[in-house]
Amino acid sequence: MKKYNHTTYAILGILTTGCRSGYDIKQLIDRSLNHFWKISYGQIYPTLKTMVEDGLAEVQTSSQKGKPDRNEYFLTSKGVETLKSWLEEPIQQIPGERNEILLKLFFGRFQSKESTVSLLEEYKQQLENRYLTYVSIEQAISKSNEEDKDSFYWLITLDYGKRVTKAAIEWCISTLEQISDQEV
Amino acid sequence: MKKYNHTTYAILGILTTGCRSGYDIKQLIDRSLNHFWKISYGQIYPTLKTMVEDGLAEVQTSSQKGKPDRNEYFLTSKGVETLKSWLEEPIQQIPGERNEILLKLFFGRFQSKESTVSLLEEYKQQLENRYLTYVSIEQAISKSNEEDKDSFYWLITLDYGKRVTKAAIEWCISTLEQISDQEV
DNA sequence: TGAACCATGTAAGCAGTTACATGATTCA
DNA sequence: TGAATCATGTAACTGCTTACATGGTTCA
Numbered sequence: 001m002k003k004y005n006h007t008t009y010a011i012l013g014i015l016t017t018g019c020r021s022g023y024d025i026k027q028l029i030d031r032s033l034n035h036f037w038k039i040s041y042g043q044i045y046p047t048l049k050t051m052v053e054d055g056l057a058e059v060q061t062s063s064q065k066g067k068p069d070r071n072e073y074f075l076t077s078k079g080v081e082t083l084k085s086w087l088e089e090p091i092q093q094i095p096g097e098r099n100e101i102l103l104k105l106f107f108g109r110f111q112s113k114e115s116t117v118s119l120l121e122e123y124k125q126q127l128e129n130r131y132l133t134y135v136s137i138e139q140a141i142s143k144s145n146e147e148d149k150d151s152f153y154w155l156i157t158l159d160y161g162k163r164v165t166k167a168a169i170e171w172c173i174s175t176l177e178q179i180s181d182q183e184v
Numbered sequence: 185m186k187k188y189n190h191t192t193y194a195i196l197g198i199l200t201t202g203c204r205s206g207y208d209i210k211q212l213i214d215r216s217l218n219h220f221w222k223i224s225y226g227q228i229y230p231t232l233k234t235m236v237e238d239g240l241a242e243v244q245t246s247s248q249k250g251k252p253d254r255n256e257y258f259l260t261s262k263g264v265e266t267l268k269s270w271l272e273e274p275i276q277q278i279p280g281e282r283n284e285i286l287l288k289l290f291f292g293r294f295q296s297k298e299s300t301v302s303l304l305e306e307y308k309q310q311l312e313n314r315y316l317t318y319v320s321i322e323q324a325i326s327k328s329n330e331e332d333k334d335s336f337y338w339l340i341t342l343d344y345g346k347r348v349t350k351a352a353i354e355w356c357i358s359t360l361e362q363i364s365d366q367e368v
Numbered sequence: 369t370g371a372a373c374c375a376t377g378t379a380a381g382c383a384g385t386t387a388c389a390t391g392a393t394t395c396a
Numbered sequence: 397t398g399a400a401t402c403a404t405g406t407a408a409c410t411g412c413t414t415a416c417a418t419g420g421t422t423c424a
Binding site: 006035037084103119130156167 | 193217267278279280281292293295303307310344348350351355
């Protein structure tokens with residue numbers, strides 16, 4: 001089985017949800033997977049093209065009144081198989097997140113205490129905003145479709161985001177305390 | 185002030201620690217910043233070259249007996265200024281970590297319960313190994329140089345890694361429970 | 369003998385972002 | 397009138413990884 005990149009697998013998965021066009025795919029990822037996956041049109045359209053060439057999907061162009069033409073993509077059985085076999089594969093390596101804040105902090109000696117503190121406070125603020133976003137998405141899902149089997153997995157990914165973000169916020173608080181306790 | 189990429193700032197920072205050669209830089213990053221920053225020789229050597237061209241650093245080639253020639257790099261005052269001004273800059277955007285496990289889980293409907301479980305168990309195992317690595321690095325630092333000012337910032341970055349990893353482990357445990365509680 | 373360490377570098381290629389190009393409709 | 401939405405696509409560029417190329421020393 002040929003190997004594809006993550007973008008291909010992500011699109012393969014999205015096409016199972018009823019999304020059909022490149023535009024739809026972008027919308028869905030931005031709205032629902034945004035906390036752990038991002039994508040740009042510069043990836044989507046060329047990937048859809050090669051997917052058709054490789055027989056993972058088929059296109060149908062439909063004209064709409066008042067709107068541009070729409071290319072609708074449908075998974076072939078080969079496409080479904082490719083998705084399933086990727087899902088069964090174990091994860092090779094867990095992500096070693098690159099973190100700019102930690103990099104700056106690592107060179108903290110060269111920074112004034114004030115700018116280290118404001119760096120951390122801004123980071124904390126951004127994390128708190130992110131946390132609140134997760135909570136509101138979570139509430140929206142819980143309200144809407146309770147019996148949906150999809151929403152179970154969706155809530156699990158949000159839970160991950162919440163837990164990790166919360167831990168990072170607590171680290172900010174603890175670090176800010178440690179810095180203010182330092183001898184001047 | 186000209187903008188440089190993150191790799192340049194990372195190397196600029198590393199050169200303040202007494203590391204001199206491209207080889208040294210790679211060693212230090214692999215050993216000490218590995219949990220939040222990675223780098224390859226394919227980035228290091230070309231970046232050092234452009235840093236010299238831009239007057240951020242100067243080279244000195246030294247011959248050693250029994251070992252290959254060594255190019256040693258020294259920051260110029262322009263280099264130090266560039267580093268400092270980057271450190272003072274606020275962070276534009278916090279990292280939206282791409283997470284393959286969450287992507288697979290998002291399409292969990294297409295997976296058997298067994299393979300979802302083994303996916304999570306393997307992930308948990310990897311996170312636990314990572315956690316233990318952090319703890320052992322932490323102990324090594326605490327023992328060696330207690331009065332060092334650098335080690336304060338170093339320990340802080342490790343604390344971040346520990347907290348976030350622990351939160352992810354707890355998410356794995358909770359998710360595994362939820363999946364086994366699901367009606368069959 | 370062969371692995372590991374020391375040491376530097378280039379080239380090919382993949383992944384991803386951003387800017388550009390086009391253009392109709394709807395709504396405030 | 398002008399912003400937002402719908403809709404597709406390309407080109408240039410940045411960043412990064414991996415493979416390749418070279419070659420001496422040290423240690424088990």
